[in-house]
Amino acid sequence: MIDPLTLNEFIVKKQDEVQFSSGELSQLLGAITLASKIVHREINKAGLLDITGSAGVQNIQGEDQQKLDVYANEKFKQALALRGHVCGIASEEEDDFVSFSNNNQSLSKYVVAYDPIDGSSNIDVNIPVGTIFSIYKRKSSNEKPVEISDFLRFGREQVAAGYVIYGSSTMLVYTTGQGVNGFTFDPSVGEFYLSHENMRIPERGSIYSINEGNADKFSEGAKCYLEACKSGNTLSGKPYSARYVGSLVADFHRNLIKGGIFIYPSYRGVPNGKLRLLYECNPLAFIVEQAGGSASDGNTRILDLTMNELHQRCPLFIGSKEMVTEAENLMRSEI
Ligand code: P6P
Numbered sequence: 001m002i003d004p005l006t007l008n009e010f011i012v013k014k015q016d017e018v019q020f021s022s023g024e025l026s027q028l029l030g031a032i033t034l035a036s037k038i039v040h041r042e043i044n045k046a047g048l049l050d051i052t053g054s055a056g057v058q059n060i061q062g063e064d065q066q067k068l069d070v071y072a073n074e075k076f077k078q079a080l081a082l083r084g085h086v087c088g089i090a091s092e093e094e095d096d097f098v099s100f101s102n103n104n105q106s107l108s109k110y111v112v113a114y115d116p117i118d119g120s121s122n123i124d125v126n127i128p129v130g131t132i133f134s135i136y137k138r139k140s141s142n143e144k145p146v147e148i149s150d151f152l153r154f155g156r157e158q159v160a161a162g163y164v165i166y167g168s169s170t171m172l173v174y175t176t177g178q179g180v181n182g183f184t185f186d187p188s189v190g191e192f193y194l195s196h197e198n199m200r201i202p203e204r205g206s207i208y209s210i211n212e213g214n215a216d217k218f219s220e221g222a223k224c225y226l227e228a229c230k231s232g233n234t235l236s237g238k239p240y241s242a243r244y245v246g247s248l249v250a251d252f253h254r255n256l257i258k259g260g261i262f263i264y265p266s267y268r269g270v271p272n273g274k275l276r277l278l279y280e281c282n283p284l285a286f287i288v289e290q291a292g293g294s295a296s297d298g299n300t301r302i303l304d305l306t307m308n309e310l311h312q313r314c315p316l317f318i319g320s321k322e323m324v325t326e327a328e329n330l331m332r333s334e335i
Helices: 007-013 024-043 067-083 120-125 212-217 220-231 248-258 277-290 321-333
Strands: 054-058 064-066 086-091 110-118 129-137 160-166 170-175 180-186 191-196 207-209 261-264 294-296 316-319
Touching: 007 024, 007 180, 007 191, 024 067, 024 110, 024 129, 024 160, 024 170, 024 180, 054 067, 067 086, 067 110, 067 120, 067 129, 086 277, 110 120, 110 277, 120 129, 129 248, 129 277, 160 248, 160 277, 170 191, 170 248, 170 277, 207 248, 212 220, 220 321, 248 261, 248 277, 248 316, 261 321, 277 294, 277 316, 294 321, 316 321
Parallel strands: 086 110, 207 261
Antiparallel strands: 054 064, 110 129, 129 160, 160 170, 170 180, 180 191, 261 316, 294 316
């Protein structure tokens, strides 16, 4: 049996389909996969190393940074600074964007936004976590260092997006606008191999993912939708199954494969929801649309939302197209 394609072999094979030059995408994804292999190694030893738990500092979101958040952030930043045609990055763990100005990096064409470890508080309890990344071509002149305007973009301008899920196996899933493909890491070889070619999300599923612990603070529309999921007053005519890991990449990945909807709505006290537009919602929205699904904030397509600040939050309804439409309609009907 022939080995499946490695990530690099796949990129070369698909080279004429993407808007990157021959080596750029390989090097960009090469930097990301290098850092993800290092993070994979540390996560898999988390219980044996003093690398879990709080780092004793908070990020700009006011969230306790976990030691692995800080470690992973540095690894992705180093890899992208040294190898990736990148003039600057934005990260959940950085207050502001970071400009790479050494050895002509500032002239590079791409900017990358990433959440180095999403759901990191789950590491201590062995629940899957993930890295999410988003790639844009810079807008500003490459005669000057990168600017904030290179990051405050519409999600529809992304040239690539992806995530790594550190779960029962470690997988990289990405899109360049030509469909979605998944690669599974073989640690014995140190390679990502094509395992999920041309991923498509089912038009409809029977899984809803939402933190019902916040239900008493939900809008009437959200409460109505929740009731419909439980009573079976849904498209499928029967109750949905509740699945909520509390790790966005894990919930998203399961729904991408099985069909379903993930919702992090706005609710009393959390007017814009919790998830960040730049390095969580936009990349996953690009992926889900490329896989035939949809993503909105309950009203507007995520990829069309205007971004006014780097760590801007937005509500997120993402998954099977028919289920997202159903949720939007039910929630509007009760407003
Ligand atoms: P809650 C993890 O902290 C995270 O950012 C996402 O990975 C996850 O979907 C969400 O927050 C969970 O938030 O409020 O339900 O605990």
